[in-house]
Amino acid sequence: MDPWAPMRAWAACLDWSARMAAIRWTRAGGPPAIEAVQRERLRVLVDFARAHSAFYRKAYRGVAPAVHAVGELPIVRKRELMTHFDEWVTDPQITRRLLETFLADRGHIGERFLGRYVAWKSSGTGGEPGLFVQDPNALATYDALASLQLQTMGMAMRYGWGLLAQGGRAALVTATGDHYAGIASWRRTQRQFPWIEARSYSVLNPLASLVEQLNGYQPAFLASYPTALLLLAGERKAGHLRIAPATLWSFGESLTAAAQAEIEAAFGCPVENDYGASECLSIAFGCREGWLHVNTDWVLLEPVDSDHRPTAPGKPSHTVLLTNLANLVQPVIRYDLGDSVIARSSPCACGNALPAIQVEGRRDDLLTLRAADGGAVRLLPAAIASVIEAAAGLRRFQIVQKGPELLALRLGERDARDRQTSWRRIAGALSQYLSTQSLGNVRIELEEAPPAADLRSGKVRQVIVERRD
Ligand SMILES: [Zn+2]
Numbered sequence: 001m002d003p004w005a006p007m008r009a010w011a012a013c014l015d016w017s018a019r020m021a022a023i024r025w026t027r028a029g030g031p032p033a034i035e036a037v038q039r040e041r042l043r044v045l046v047d048f049a050r051a052h053s054a055f056y057r058k059a060y061r062g063v064a065p066a067v068h069a070v071g072e073l074p075i076v077r078k079r080e081l082m083t084h085f086d087e088w089v090t091d092p093q094i095t096r097r098l099l100e101t102f103l104a105d106r107g108h109i110g111e112r113f114l115g116r117y118v119a120w121k122s123s124g125t126g127g128e129p130g131l132f133v134q135d136p137n138a139l140a141t142y143d144a145l146a147s148l149q150l151q152t153m154g155m156a157m158r159y160g161w162g163l164l165a166q167g168g169r170a171a172l173v174t175a176t177g178d179h180y181a182g183i184a185s186w187r188r189t190q191r192q193f194p195w196i197e198a199r200s201y202s203v204l205n206p207l208a209s210l211v212e213q214l215n216g217y218q219p220a221f222l223a224s225y226p227t228a229l230l231l232l233a234g235e236r237k238a239g240h241l242r243i244a245p246a247t248l249w250s251f252g253e254s255l256t257a258a259a260q261a262e263i264e265a266a267f268g269c270p271v272e273n274d275y276g277a278s279e280c281l282s283i284a285f286g287c288r289e290g291w292l293h294v295n296t297d298w299v300l301l302e303p304v305d306s307d308h309r310p311t312a313p314g315k316p317s318h319t320v321l322l323t324n325l326a327n328l329v330q331p332v333i334r335y336d337l338g339d340s341v342i343a344r345s346s347p348c349a350c351g352n353a354l355p356a357i358q359v360e361g362r363r364d365d366l367l368t369l370r371a372a373d374g375g376a377v378r379l380l381p382a383a384i385a386s387v388i389e390a391a392a393g394l395r396r397f398q399i400v401q402k403g404p405e406l407l408a409l410r411l412g413e414r415d416a417r418d419r420q421t422s423w424r425r426i427a428g429a430l431s432q433y434l435s436t437q438s439l440g441n442v443r444i445e446l447e448e449a450p451p452a453a454d455l456r457s458g459k460v461r462q463v464i465v466e467r468r469d
Pocket of ligand 1: 287288289290291293348349350351352356
């Protein structure tokens, strides 16, 4: 064991509380104070990107040396950034090849990359693969923002009580099979603060097995996708799941008001709602009024239409442009994130002065399939998506439930050979996964049609139900 680990953990704790105090101090100054730090951080980020990223230096050639507003900067997209990965990052030691080698080993999830960074990958909403590197300042900022949110929600007291009553055990139910942001940042925190008792569980676990493991562990804090929390809420109501967490944390998908109410009623504790992305872990946090408040002291979020003009409050945007003010190693500046959001037009009744939004996309369906014995088995969209991503790389796809024992796969690839290879791999992996869920009877077929966009949000959802019976 590293003899300096306790000292380092202690220093991290001091840094953590100092950061929380600084965020609190800025926000106490209201919108003018927040806008002032936002402007200063944007200036630092843009200057740094110009000085150390060949990609941004080229992209900003026609931009004035002093940037006063984010709107003066060009928009960037994942595909072009990934194509120019080595020029995008600001640390010359980082190369795409080196990072891909590191990420190819799934034994390294959440471990430090080049001794100081944490890295993860994602398919994102557009299905375009992305590789992301976070520097120590960004990671510490995400930690501080999340901790502050727990305090603001009055959850610190509840969680504090949970700490005493249940040894402070924390549980995460997520896709654990690869370097995804959720599991990588969880493992990183575990390494940094080894005295926090924390366990992670794979979403691929059959429900009965997951319930049994959680009953044995008795977590005080439980974090997962809203669909997984809903499924567990059902098990809690049925009396199978016998845990009494002090706090629940929802991430990765949109949490509807109805789902939130159902989960809270089942567990008798509040659910915190988190909106983040691989490009920035802590974009916004939920409030009691059902809105998400953007952390505008560390994040800029611009809802825009298809021509990238600002969208009026109250109207769903085509996409959002994200600027992460915390991460200098891989600058994300006016990045087309792809989500559709609605900005609130009036101050939020909860009293939080940070701008409030609702996210339209990121809403996959829970599947209810029929097992060979006639029983119903519910499957998490995140589990199905992670099986497909692991089998065929990170690609654009859609799974459609067409009946109680029938699933259809739609692939985005045009090239015929790629299509056949992807289909063979996905069909094999999905069949294997379905049989672990007692669903060996369920058929999977390949559809000619490409993934279809949702009529409401205009976004492609990965897992949808067309017909249950
Ligand atoms: Zn609010």
